[in-house]
Amino acid sequence: MNVTGHTRRPASIRDVATAAGVSYQTVSRVINGHPSVKPSTRERVLAAIDELGFRRNATALALASGRTRAVTVLTANTTHYGYASILQGIEEAARAASYAVGIGVLESADEAAVAAEVQRAADAGGGLIVIAYDPAGVRALGAVPAELPVVGVVETPATPPDPGHPWVWADDREAAYQATRHLLALGHETVHYVAIPSSTRRTSARTTGWRQALKEAGAPEPRPVQGSWGPAGGHAAGRRLAKDPAVTAILCGNDDLALGVLRALHESGRSVPGEVSVAGFDDAPHSAYLTPSLTTVRLDFTGLGRSAFALLHGVLEESARIAPHPVSVPELVVRESSGPPPAHD
Amino acid sequence: MNVTGHTRRPASIRDVATAAGVSYQTVSRVINGHPSVKPSTRERVLAAIDELGFRRNATALALASGRTRAVTVLTANTTHYGYASILQGIEEAARAASYAVGIGVLESADEAAVAAEVQRAADAGGGLIVIAYDPAGVRALGAVPAELPVVGVVETPATPPDPGHPWVWADDREAAYQATRHLLALGHETVHYVAIPSSTRRTSARTTGWRQALKEAGAPEPRPVQGSWGPAGGHAAGRRLAKDPAVTAILCGNDDLALGVLRALHESGRSVPGEVSVAGFDDAPHSAYLTPSLTTVRLDFTGLGRSAFALLHGVLEESARIAPHPVSVPELVVRESSGPPPAHD
DNA sequence: GCGCCTTGTGTGACCGGTCACATTCATGCC
DNA sequence: GGCATGAATGTGACCGGTCACACAAGGCGC
The missing domain is CATH 3.40.50.2300 (Response regulator)
Structure with a gap:
């Protein structure tokens, strides 16, 4: 118990050392669990540590040891x-x-x-x-x-x-593959894809999985629609897709995009899932509570x-x-x- | 440009000092913008810093200076x-x-x-x-x-x-006050409140603002419904409120709760905003894209x-x-x- | 009884910076 | 000319740990 007033600077190993009547190196050994310290000494040091409320200074540790x-x-x-x-x-x-x-x-x-x-x-x-x-x-x-x-x-x-x-x-690719297959299995002729911005120039993994499922099913491969990350991007993409009556299934790069797509379909008077099916990606916490609740792939x-x-x-x-x-x-x-x-x- | 192979440890001020032909302290002065360093010296030091790719070691700085x-x-x-x-x-x-x-x-x-x-x-x-x-x-x-x-x-x-x-x-209190007044101004007799868990034993600021608006309008004050943070809590609370036909306006402690409430009302066949109005709190990015889109207070x-x-x-x-x-x-x-x-x- | 290994402990240098102080030299003032 | 003043720079200690090494004491083999 430290009852002294004053904001005193925290105890160092040397403070502990003098309090326990040993050298600072012994204190260092104790806090590092070094084997060759006499049990009685260890006890005394531990008591001093407790008494002074000693905590090893992370900065000094980092500087001295590199760890x-x-x-x-x-x-x-x-x-x-x-x-x-x-x-x-x-x-x-x-x-x-x-x-x-x-x-x-x-x-x-x-x-x-x-x-x-x-x-x-x-x-x-x-x-x-x-x-x-x-x-x-x-x-x-x-x-x-x-x-x-x-x-x-x-x-x-x-x-x-x-x-x-x-x-x-x-496993993004597998996830997109699963979701696409699910939609195809429901009877949709093909599945449109609203993509998140790709991380690289090359095609994203999600796109690849979607493409693979389409190919295996012999379904035509529509051009992916470029979205952004948030619902606004989904909304814009959804507006365009809603105009095309041939679109009956949409896979979205994430749940936020899907939300925007759902909203756009609603505004265009196209019912979900009656006329159009939508699937998301990620299973964000709110997706289960949307109306309609969102089919998605949980990662x-x-x-x-x-x-x-x-x-x-x-x-x-x-x-x-x-x-x-x-x-x-x-x-x-x-x-x-x-x-x-x-x-x- | 450092073209030497090997992962060499980063340059220290002493390395820079020898490279520039000055003492380490002078280097320290330069990197700290101390005024009394001869311009020509400063130049030499800066050149050495650049050459060696010196970056001040944050750990050492913290240890030595306390900053x-x-x-x-x-x-x-x-x-x-x-x-x-x-x-x-x-x-x-x-x-x-x-x-x-x-x-x-x-x-x-x-x-x-x-x-x-x-x-x-x-x-x-x-x-x-x-x-x-x-x-x-x-x-x-x-x-x-x-x-x-x-x-x-x-x-x-x-x-x-x-x-x-x-x-x-x-200003939580003001926000809750505004939202409640909005609902009352629409003609609702009173506004029910689904609360986020209060941070303290005492009543939360949001609750206070809501209460204040009700009191000023002379509206009856229903018991707040305790929710949690996520949509699940809102859903549970919404189920209970949906059963009471007298409930026509619900204020929720955050947008996630509101989402759950919306879902529960939908499941109970009560239309929003036709039969019940719902307002949220926070203006989360998805709230604008819900169906119906969510009235809320942006913080x-x-x-x-x-x-x-x-x-x-x-x-x-x-x-x-x-x-x-x-x-x-x-x-x-x-x-x-x-x-x-x-x-x- | 001597050397040798093991156990337990202490000493000094070091990590990479900062700080307080000492030193040198040029300048200004009386 | 003597001396205080300030600019420009260097030296040593220190922050709080770790590491490498030295060293004393005790046990063992021969």
Whole structure:
């Protein structure tokens, strides 16, 4: 119990040492669990630590040893459900491993801005996790200097990445494949796709899965409609699709886009799922409560975040390396927004 | 340009010093903008800095000077729209001031767990921002040792807080007041309220605003229905309210609750806004795209986050103290979910 | 009884910065 | 000319830990 008034600076190992009548090095040994310390000495030191309320200074530890026990998450956004959930998952795992979690937002995808953010993150020391679902994130992941430990949370890669690239991903492609097959199985001639902005120039994993399902079913492949991330983009895309009476099934790159599409269909007087079926992606918490409730594919973002941290943890400390890429399995959730196409054709 | 291979450890001020032919202290002076350095010397040092790609080591800076330039945000959740937006606002302002942002999630409101999280945050050094909208946050804010610089993001306090308590808030009470008056002005006899969990034992600010509007209008005051944070809670509350034919207007503690209420009304066959009007709180991005689109009160969470950081920044560095509590003004957004009560009565 | 290994502990340097103070030299003033 | 003043720079200690090494005491083999 420390009853002295005054804001005194926190106790250091030397304070503890004098209080326990040992050298500071012995204190260091005790707090690091070094074996060769006499039990009676250890007791005395522990008592002194308790008495003075000693806590090891993280800054000094980092400076002296290089071990930082910190991770910085680089992301373009913190408010989108998927991003926020990944962050939450990372924090959860990091907390369990008593790592500190820092966050840097990539406000612009501009080359220089991204580089500056990466630098800032590097300055923080410790490892990096980059959420690379969008151009800013992808660019950031590419801009990380090779000597920095980094894990990327990415879209399903087209080909297995080099072992030198520690990446995690949810199986986007499989998820899109499942959702598309679900819609086709209901009897729709084809499925239109409202895409999220692709993270790279190349086609996104979600698009690939959708395309694959269409191809297997011999369904015609309409041009994907480019959306944005939020419901506004879905709304705009939905307006265009609503005009075409041939459109009876729409897969959306995420639940927010789907929401916008639903709204646009409603405004155009086209009923869901009577005339048009809609499926989303992610299973955001509100999707189950929409009217009509949204058919979607659930991705375990929190788990993905945990995996990302686990992978980074493995890179930073040689203990407990995990399996190469722990991919979580997407789960189709069928709700009200999907059904058979209108009877007549 | 550093073309040497090998992962060499980053250049320190002494490396720069020898490269420039000066002492390390002179380098320190240059990077800190100390006035009395001969221009020619400064030039040489800057050139060396550039050449070696020197970056000041944040850890060493923190250890030696005590200045940490970091802020840790303590929050119960990162995925809810309001929380995530506040975080985004804090990060934005912190980035502008080149502060690092850390995050700690209060997974449980349990006394010991909260205390541990606060300790962890304290270990990170720098300032603290606690989002205290819920029991876990409130408890955390209370558990912060007095000597730590901390800013609370709180509900509108009932009475002006002591100057010793640097807090920021959006005007919840005014927002609830506005929304309630809007519904009453449409002709509803009274307005029912589905509450978010109160952060404290005492009545929440939102409840107070609602109550005040009812009282001023001489409307009867129904018992508030206790909800949770997510749509599920709203759904449960909505089910109960839907059974009572006297209920024609419902104000919800946030947009997620409102979503659940809308869904429950729909399931009970009560039309919105024909039979029942619903208003939310926060103006989450999806609220405008619901069917019916949601009448709500927009709160500037991002701005609130920026204010929180600005206040903390003022506490940490004596430069540029800001006005006591910069309260952002809520804005009523009227959409489809509110309208006059059913004609007959 | 000597050397040697193991156990328990202490000493000094170091991580990369900052701070307080000392030093040098040019200048201005009386 | 002597001396205070200020500009420009350097030196040593320090922040709070860790690391490499030294060293004393005790047990064991021969």
